[in-house]
Amino acid sequence: MTVTVRFAPSPTGRIHIGNARTALFNWLFAQKHKGRFIQRFDDTDVARSTQDNADSILYDLHWLGIFQDATEYQSKRIEHYDAAVERLKAAGLLYACYETPEELDLRRKVRRTRGLPPVYGREALALTSEQVAEFQADGRRPHWRFLLPNFISNPLEPQRTEIHWNDLVRGEETVDLASLSDPVLVREDGSYLYTLPSVADDIEMGVTHIIRGDDHVTNTGVQIALFKALGAEAPIFGHHNLLTTASGEGLSKRSGALSIGSLRESGIEPMAIASLAVLIGTSENVAAMPSLAALADRFDPASTSKSAAKFDADELVVLNRALLHHMPFSDARDRLAILGVTGERAEPFWNAVRGNLDRLSDALVWWRIVNEDLEKKPKFSKEDRDFLRGAFDLLPEDPWGEHVWKTWTAAIRKAGDRKGKALFMPLRLALTGLESGPELADLLPLLGRERTLARRP
Structure with missing residues (x-):
C-alpha cells in the first residue's frame, strides 16, 4: 500500500x-x-x-x-459526486428535506426547551406524498440529508451508536452518531457541501x-x-x-498579517515558518530546522498535544535570526545580488554581518555602511573626539589583512589609557554610526583604509 x-x-x-x-x-x-x-x-x-x-x-x-x-x-469532478448521490439514493440513505432555515432553527429551540439535544429529528422521513407535493407546489426545493446508521429498525428511534478509530495524533477516539444530526450533503440549489x-x-x-x-x-x-x-x-x-494567536484567537484567511504571503513579504524565511508550524504544540522543542528533510526527522504526529497551540509571531523572528546566522553564502548569494551585494567582497561581507540580521534584507543596511558615507555623522563629546582623532592617526598603512583591527587597537592601547567599552564604543560609533553590530574586526577590512580614514571625526 x-x-x-x-x-x-x-x-x-x-x-x-x-x-x-x-x-x-x-x-x-x-x-x-x-x-x-x-x-x-x-x-x-x-x-x-x-x-x-x-x-x-x-x-x-x-x-x-x-x-x-x-x-x-473538485469543481471538475461534479459527475463523480452525482454518481455517489444516486448510489446513496438507491440505497435509501439520502432523503429529501423541505424545511426552511427558520423552521429548523425553531425546532432546535423547541428541543432545547425539552432538554433534548438540538439535532435534526428526521421529520422529513414522515412526510406523506401529499405533503411533498404541497411543498413542491409552493416552490420549495429539497436539500438532501445522509441517513446516519444510528438506529436498529426505525430511523425515528435513534440509539447510541459509537464509531471508534485510532487517531494518529489523539489515540483512541469515539463519536456517538446518535448525538449528531443527519448531515446535509446537497443544498437546495443542487450544489454540494x-x-x-x-x-x-x-x-x-x-x-x-x-x-x-x-x-x-x-x-x-x-x-x-x-x-x-x-x-x-x-x-x-x-x-x-x-494554532491560535498569543491571545487565544483562532486563525482565519482574514488574518492577513499571518498569511504565508505576508510573512514572506516581511522577510521571514520559509524554514522559520515550517519549523514553528510543525514543532509548536508538540513534545519537541521549537528550533530552527535547516531543511524540511531535517524537520521530517523530528516530525512525529503522535507527539502533538491535544490542547491548542498558542504562538507569538515574534517567535518567527527568533527562528529567522537563527537560520540567517547559520546560512552559508551559497544559499544567500542570489538574494544578496538582488539587493546589490555583489563582487569579491560579497562573501566575506555576508560572513561578517549574518550574525546580526533579523531578516536577510537587513544586510542592505550594512552594505551601505561599508560602501557609502554614513547618513548621519555621530556626535561625540570633546573627550571622545580627541581620543578618536588620536586613534585614527594610528591607523595601520596598507595593505590591510584580517588582523588589521587587532594591530590598530593594540597601538591605541599602547598610546593611551583607554580600554574596554571606553575604547571600543567610540570607535564603533565613528566607523558605523551605530552602537551595535557585527564584529569590527570583520568590518574593518571591508571598509578599507581610505573609507575608514574618511570617518575620522
Whole structure:
C-alpha cells in the first residue's frame, strides 16, 4: 500500500500559518513513508473560489518546499459526486428535506426547551406524498440529508451508536452518531457541501491517511459512516491541534498579517515558518530546522498535544535570526545580488554581518555602511573626539589583512589609557554610526583604509 495524503483547502483566500501546519503535517508524513501528496482544491463554492487564489496557494506551498504529486479540482469532478448521490439514493440513505432555515432553527429551540439535544429529528422521513407535493407546489426545493446508521429498525428511534478509530495524533477516539444530526450533503440549489465530495474523492484517489485540524474530530464519525455507505473502508485519521494567536484567537484567511504571503513579504524565511508550524504544540522543542528533510526527522504526529497551540509571531523572528546566522553564502548569494551585494567582497561581507540580521534584507543596511558615507555623522563629546582623532592617526598603512583591527587597537592601547567599552564604543560609533553590530574586526577590512580614514571625526 502506498501512503497517500491530501491537502484540500478552499481557494477562497490566502493560506495562513495554521493552514501551512496541516499541509506540512501531510507532506512530511508522506515523505517519511515514501508516499504521495495530493493537492486538492475544495472549490465547489464557485461564488467564492477563484483560480487566482488556487495559484497563490500553490505558490505559497512551493515556496515552503511542499511539492504535490498531483493536483485536483473538485469543481471538475461534479459527475463523480452525482454518481455517489444516486448510489446513496438507491440505497435509501439520502432523503429529501423541505424545511426552511427558520423552521429548523425553531425546532432546535423547541428541543432545547425539552432538554433534548438540538439535532435534526428526521421529520422529513414522515412526510406523506401529499405533503411533498404541497411543498413542491409552493416552490420549495429539497436539500438532501445522509441517513446516519444510528438506529436498529426505525430511523425515528435513534440509539447510541459509537464509531471508534485510532487517531494518529489523539489515540483512541469515539463519536456517538446518535448525538449528531443527519448531515446535509446537497443544498437546495443542487450544489454540494464539503462532506460528500471529500469522501468520494478520498475513495477514488486512494487516500490512505487524512491528517487535519482537530476541529474535524466530530465530522470523522459521519465520514466513516459515509465511507462505509459508499462501499469503502475509511482511511486512517489524524487530528492535530490548532494554532491560535498569543491571545487565544483562532486563525482565519482574514488574518492577513499571518498569511504565508505576508510573512514572506516581511522577510521571514520559509524554514522559520515550517519549523514553528510543525514543532509548536508538540513534545519537541521549537528550533530552527535547516531543511524540511531535517524537520521530517523530528516530525512525529503522535507527539502533538491535544490542547491548542498558542504562538507569538515574534517567535518567527527568533527562528529567522537563527537560520540567517547559520546560512552559508551559497544559499544567500542570489538574494544578496538582488539587493546589490555583489563582487569579491560579497562573501566575506555576508560572513561578517549574518550574525546580526533579523531578516536577510537587513544586510542592505550594512552594505551601505561599508560602501557609502554614513547618513548621519555621530556626535561625540570633546573627550571622545580627541581620543578618536588620536586613534585614527594610528591607523595601520596598507595593505590591510584580517588582523588589521587587532594591530590598530593594540597601538591605541599602547598610546593611551583607554580600554574596554571606553575604547571600543567610540570607535564603533565613528566607523558605523551605530552602537551595535557585527564584529569590527570583520568590518574593518571591508571598509578599507581610505573609507575608514574618511570617518575620522
